Amino acid sequence: MTIAPLPSKFLLATVGIAKNNQLLATALGVPVCPVLSVKKSLSFGKQSGQSQPSLNHAIAGTQAVLAWGQKPSAKQAQKLANQRNLPLWTAEDGFLRSLDSGIKSRYGASFVLDDVGIYFDLRAPSRLEWLLANRAADFDDDKQQRAKYLIHKIIAHKLSxxxxxxxxxxxxxxxxxxxxxxxxxxxxxxxxxxxxxxxxxxxxxxxxxxxxxxxxxxxxxxxxxxxxxxxxxxxxxxxxxxxxxxxxxxxxxxxxxxxxxxxxxxxxxxxxxxxxxxxxxxxxxxxxxxxxxxxxxxxxxxxxxxxxxxxxxxxxxxxxxxxxxxxxxxxxxxxxxxxxLERAFFAAYIDYSYYADPATAKACQIETVIDYLIRNRDQQSFVAGDVLAYDFSRWKTGFVKGFSQFPQTQLKFKSKTKMRLFFTDQYNAKRAKKDDQKALSGLPVDTKYLVWGLAAKRKLANKIHTYQNQSNPAIICMEDGFIRSNGLGATLLEPLSVVMDDVGIYYDATAPSRLEMILQSIDLTDEQAKRAAVLQQTLLANQVSKYNVGTHNDQLGAQIAKLKQANPSATIHLVVGQVEDDASVQNCTSIIKTNADLLKRVRADHPNDIIIYKPHPDIEAGLRLGKVDDQMLKLADIIAHDTAMPQCLAVVNVVQTISSLTGFEALLRGVSVVCYGLPFYAGFGLTTDIIEPDNMPKLAAIARRQRQTPLSLSALIHGTLIDYPVYRLPHGHGLASVEQVIDYLYQSTHAKPTPTLAKRISRFAKTKFMQLRKFTI
Missing domain, CATH: 3.40.50 (Rossmann fold)
Structure with a gap:
């Protein structure tokens, strides 16, 4: 028996195969064309008076008819194959399909394809039998080791x-x-x-x-x-x-x-x-x-x-x-x-199977699907059951569903109460209270709650205590992830990553968080350490930052060179501006709370060094609070307006920050970091931490972060960017990996089209709204 080449195009007798298996054509790498859809298209063309090709012309290039298993529709496929004198192939679900059953999910990740029969009908030959025979004779050590590795990973992660x-x-x-x-x-x-x-x-x-x-x-x-x-x-x-x-x-x-x-x-x-x-x-x-x-x-x-x-x-x-x-x-x-066993596995799971990654909608290898299933199954377990998304802005509901809507999650939304412009504040407050009482009363005890940000979490905890007399509700705090988007969150641009913390939140050093627990106990395997090292190089090669905004400042290098010429031994410090009323500043245990005070402190400690001040992009855009006045800005030698953060980090020796994520990005580049607060990456020995002897919240956090062995940079990277956040792509189904998000943001193959005029107007309006909102809340 010889193995037939894959047809260049499949014809389907029914539309259900393509409709219920959205990734089938992607996994196979060839088009699948329902004949009924072609007929409808031709019929519509005739009604519109357009010149249309014949059915034969429309399906030209079709080399085979595709049936699905031995369902009743397979008889229609066989009839169509006989009519058109084409061979019949059979597809079925693969052995690593999805989170839920095929009845509920249209995004199966694996398929088997057979031009002879189908693997589960032993009354007749199948392609799998030929592949088993082939692997019995042709199986080198690389295939043996790959099969052993995959079997071990499937079993270790309990995949089916x-x-x-x-x-x-x-x-x-x-x-x-x-x-x-x-x-x-x-x-x-x-x-x-x-x-x-x-x-x-x-x-x-x-x-x-x-x-x-x-x-x-x-x-x-x-x-x-x-x-x-x-x-x-x-x-x-x-x-x-x-x-x-x-x-x-x-x-x-x-x-x-x-x-x-x-x-x-x-x-x-x-x-x-x-x-x-x-x-x-x-x-x-x-x-x-x-x-x-x-x-x-x-x-x-x-x-x-x-x-x-x-x-x-x-x-x-x-x-x-x-x-x-x-x-x-x-x-x-x-x-x-x-x-x-290894040869049987290789024949069935690799030779006989075709895979597509739902997160990217691309064909892939089995390893990618295994990682996809692990990632999504674990997140589904995290949010399984009844979940109430509380007081989310309406523009956020779409991406919140993308990160937390799974087959075993019953997700409901309680949106923010709309404040009526011509109603009194007292009346609006009564309406909001009534909405809260309606949404929070009578819920099951095991309900989970999802909120955006620490302030909302604290308010909700008090309300649940009031309406349900619960003292320790299960509240998951959602926030932007560390590789967010190509643009600012304040302009209502949906994130590609978020964190979902059921313990605390990473920027609140006054209490434990899920990330703190991860970093306190993480111990990487060789495979994880290798992945973290590759990820670090990818981050540096692509100059990845949180918002990926700012331009290249052609004058920055010349300014530094001039200052260094006058003072060759000077150390270059980058002072990072932050949004002053942001929860990450208010809850990081720092005595310093304003950008002006931070700049003043660094200049006082380093009077003869070179200081670059980098304003926060939200502040530069006029969207948030924290602008430093012109007189105080004179303490800095250079103001890095609208400059991409990676460019700044490439030219400095030390980063001085209250609690900015820039400190983490600096560590990736081998740049020293001084922290006045206690951001998530501080307190583990990788940073210089300013610790006041009477600052009890900071001392308590330092004590929580003690480890038996020092935290490595690789472990920090893995815990922060792989274990803690979740990622997704705009066109994908389910969660993606951090590497896939970086690829989406930075590779030219994913170049985004120029926004339409309507889109640009919408973005402008959103930005103006946020600028006005800053002065009204």
Whole structure:
């Protein structure tokens, strides 16, 4: 058998395949074209009087028809293939698909593609059989190591086909005889040559093994189906299964002790508790093999008959023996008899599968999808359940959903009460109080709350105490991330990253935060350290900053050179201006609270050095408070107006800051940093911290940040930019990685189109609104 080349274009008999699998064409790398959509397009063209090509011309270049598994629509695909004299290919979900089931999610990340049959129907050949045979003969050490690494990562992070929140199989014995029930009528059952008899025999075998060796028989029912072969809609054994067990000598007491798990639990966590697994055709059987478990086959699955499973039932049962021997003979003709786990994995997960990253909507390798699933599954677990987004500005609701709306999250919004211009302040306050009472009363105790910023968190905590008498509600504080956007947040530009902190917030040094806890305990693996080192180089190569604003100041170098000529030994200090009423300044434990006082202090401490003062871009844009008067600005030698921060950092020796993120960016570049407050990166030995002996809040924070080993710069980078924030792209589905956001912001392939006139007018209006708002709040 030879492997066919991938067609240049697929024709679909129904629109559902493309509609329900938005990334299918991306993963395959070729167009998929529903014939019905083409016909509708041609019909519309005729109605509009336009000259239209024929159907044949419109679908020219199509080389094959694509069916989806063995669904009823596959018959329509076969009919279309016959009509157009085209070969039929079959696609299906891959083995690492999505967070939720295919019924709910249209953004599956993996697919399998077969020009011969389909992997779960062993009654006929499939492309996977050829690939298994190929890998049995062609498998070098690099492929072996890659397969081992991927298997380890999938198991370590407990990934499966569907990946809901990491609900573990707790309080279960570790000597389970685990029987995998399946959805009644699933095509893979017929493809495995099985019937309900196979399931009954499978359960009987597990009961007999438990009686002889001791242990607990457990049935894992399919959580998305009301009817399995063993478990009915009420979560109990079917009467037929009970009768079968009774007629084969299993006592009623033993039947009553069978444990049935109906709810969704993490499959890998469940398999870890089993000493033996019994399956007909479920892919959980192969995942059990990846865990090194014993798997007994009671149907002819793609991984059965390869020397990996116990096939006693298939060999001895008359109803299964013929199919088993046919499959063995078919494989033997390809030179395939046995295969190692790593070769089987490589053939199925890499050779047979196609992947697309939902975060970027690009084709990718399996490694990228694994990281995507880990990242999104972990964030889903973080915000699973009822979540009330409280008092968010209406313009923020879109991106808040992007960062926190997951299949297992019931997200609701309580927007800010609109203040009526012609109503009194007292009346508006009553309206706001009424809205709060309505939104916060009667909520479930386990409700999570999402707010923007520390001030909102503190206010909400008081209101929840008032309306619900809760003293410690679960409030998640959201704020801009450290690599935010190409523009200022004050102009209402949506962020590409945020932080979501359920402990505190990173800029509040007066209390613990999730980031502080991460940095206090982080210990990088070699792989994580390597990633952090590469990320650091990427940040420097692309001159990444938070807002990525400012221009190149052609005069800066000349100004510094002139000053250095007059004073060659002078140290160059960068004094970083901040928004003075910002929570990061007010809660960083600094005695100095204004830009003028900071500039005055640095000049007093370094009277003969060169000082560059960099105003905050929001202040320069007239959007926030913190402008330094002209007289005080004379303390600086250079004012770096509208200058990109990376350019400033490239020419200075020391950064002087209250609590600015610029200090972190300076550390990345090997620049010394002096902190007057205690920003998140201070207190770990990487900065020079000004610590007043009577500043108790600062001393308490320093004590919290003590580590057994010094914090490395790589650990700071990993904790701050990888572990703590979450990222997303405007066109993506789900969360992205920090590397993908940097690529989006800086690579020319993602060059943004010039905004339309309407967009530019809208941006201008937003900016003016924020400038006026500064003086009215």
């Amino acid at each position: 086909k569907y990946n809901p929140s990491l609900t573990l199989a707790t309080n279960l014995p570790t000597d389970l005889y685990l029987v995998i029930d399946q959805v009644a009528g699933d095509a893979s059952i017929a493809g495995a040559g099985a019937s309900d008899e196979n399931f009954f025999a499978m359960l009987l075998n597990a009961c007999q093994s438990a009686m002889v060796n001791g242990g607990q028989v457990c049935i894992k029912a399919h959580p998305a189906s009301n009817f399995g072969f063993l478990v009915n809609s009420t979560g109990k054994l079917h009467a037929q299964a009970v009768n079968y067990l009774s007629s084969h000598g299993i006592s009623q007491d033993a039947i009553d002790r069978i444990l049935i798990i109906k709810q969704a639990v993490n499959p890998i966590a469940l398999l870890e508790n089993a000493k033996a697994i019994y399956t007909v055709s479920s892919h959980l059987g192969f995942e059990a093999l990846m865990l090194g478990k014993s798997v007994a086959s009671f149907g002819m699955s793609w991984y059965a008959g390869l020397g990996l499973t116990d096939d006693t039932y298939l060999q001895d049962n008359p109803a299964m023996r013929d199919l088993y021997q046919q499959v063995k003979a078919r494989r033997a003709a390809l030179g395939l008899t046995t295969v190692t």
